[in-house]
Amino acid sequence: MAESPLVLVQRPPTFDFMDELLSRNFPVLTTHHTSSAPLLVFLSRHASSVRAVVSIGRFKIDADFLSHLPSLRLIVCTSVGTDHVDLPECKRRGIAVTNAGEAYSEDVADYAVGLLISFLRRIPAADRYVKSGQWAKCGEFKLGIKLSGKRVGILGLGSIGSLIAKRLEPFGCIISYNSTCQKQSIPYLYYPDVVSLAANNDVIILCCALNDQTRHIVNREVMESLGRNGIIINVGRGGLIDEKEMVKCLVDGVIGGAGLDAFEKEPGVPVELFGLDNVVLSPHSAVATPGSLDNVVQLALANLKAFFSNQPLISPVRLN
């Protein structure tokens, strides 16, 4: 390449949706390497001038990776979650991090509501019932569960959580929440911890960040508190839930059911779930619309432009 690269794009081979726009604006270097050794060799050879990394996908950005990029001052993530980035190490090195901000919030909020209604009204199972010809042969389908009047507890009332609340209110749902920020201006009932949130709700919706404090925040105790008719909707990270316990709770009827868009070891999904009719499963698709992708591309570009012209970043992540 003619110029020394300023921007390194680390992405899976098929995720090329930003290539054209980025290379139009900056000298770019792209890598698909996922395993350490080839990647680190590559970086040593080619990436000494790189000042910004665009990280697409969930490749782990750790101290080793960072130490091979001596000029690095910015990491642009295309996800909202930054659990794959060693944030304390970034802070130590004076590297700023940006995420997807609110680029996905509407689509994720829509999806969470979609999962909830699909679960309660058994839409995927009903669709299978009709398309397999069973309606004509076997008669009436199983009854569903009413949404109106359900108490819904939102874990994490950030951008996504607020939009979910706004969408569920007209359905007659009663909204409460637990969040790191309790504000006077929020009109919903606040619960100080997840166990009490679960105890007082019919549904809990997980949309908080995954970090050391929130890993397995939904554990056995929370699920027992939620109870045999309780429902979990997860549009956050798989790691928010103790997945092994959840599978047991679903199979044994400790909780009523779940709508899950994320899992601990994607794309691996516990096979016990495949035969259950009290789950709706989804392949981490809550953000997957052209609109959301477009938003995150524009946001990434805006963050990069701001960085290279010494302007304030658009969607910085707090590093402590």
Next chain:
Amino acid sequence: MESIGVLMMCPMNSYLENELQKRYNLHRFWTCPEKSVFLETHRNSIRAIVGNASAGADAKLIDDLPKLEIISSFSVLTEDVADLAIGLILALLRRLCECDRYVRSGKWKYGDFKLTTKFSGKSVGIIGLGRIGAAIAKRAQGFNCPINYYSRTEKPDVGYKYYPTVVELAQNSDILVVACALTDETRHIVNREVMDALGAKGVLINIGRGPHVDEKEMVKALTEGRLGGAGLDVFEQEPHVPEELFGLENVVLVPHVASATVETRTAMADLVLGNLEAHFAGKPLLTQVV
């Protein structure tokens, strides 16, 4: 008290049936082998009919029962129908059924599912702004959807955009929802012209009645790609559904479940019982239609 004869048209809910049995002299119409003989024998004792959308009381039956005072319909509650309409929209646009199938089949190991269509902000056109249409509008507004509607007369204070014809409504909406009553005028209200106006990027949601939509034309429009997709709870010949729809991933099909929640069925039954009780006690009815 002399036993009041109540004629129940078809099995619809066992709780309702048991309660009617307890309180009245219940005749189960569907168990009568010779309906004309039955009517001859009991015509003077039947003072109430309990029916539903698929088995109601037609003009002839009403004529045959000289002592008939009240017809009570086991009919849907607004919220559950409106909830299902939004549920169908989300399941359709975001391909939730396909996603669920994708994971269960193990295909996720080999690649991500594809991009789907955003719901928030899409324009929703509602045919019929009665209780159910209004409830759908209120829910869709939570998703920042502009609301359009068609009804026989414009409603001045609703704050939604009125279109004087269904074709114009379809032309100007991304999502068309059927939420009106079925009458002679509204049969096939969604016809070929409407579906062409809705177009290859538009989707149709039917939580009304099967005959609201020209089903043969709809199947053609979907299989030919002239209509973007459909979420359907009702069909012209239930439980028979055109098999051409079974393989389409831009179609969500559910077996007439708009009112099929445990809570609604109980409430619907209580409404029937409440209306009958009120009537025979000379009190005002709970939900009087005529």
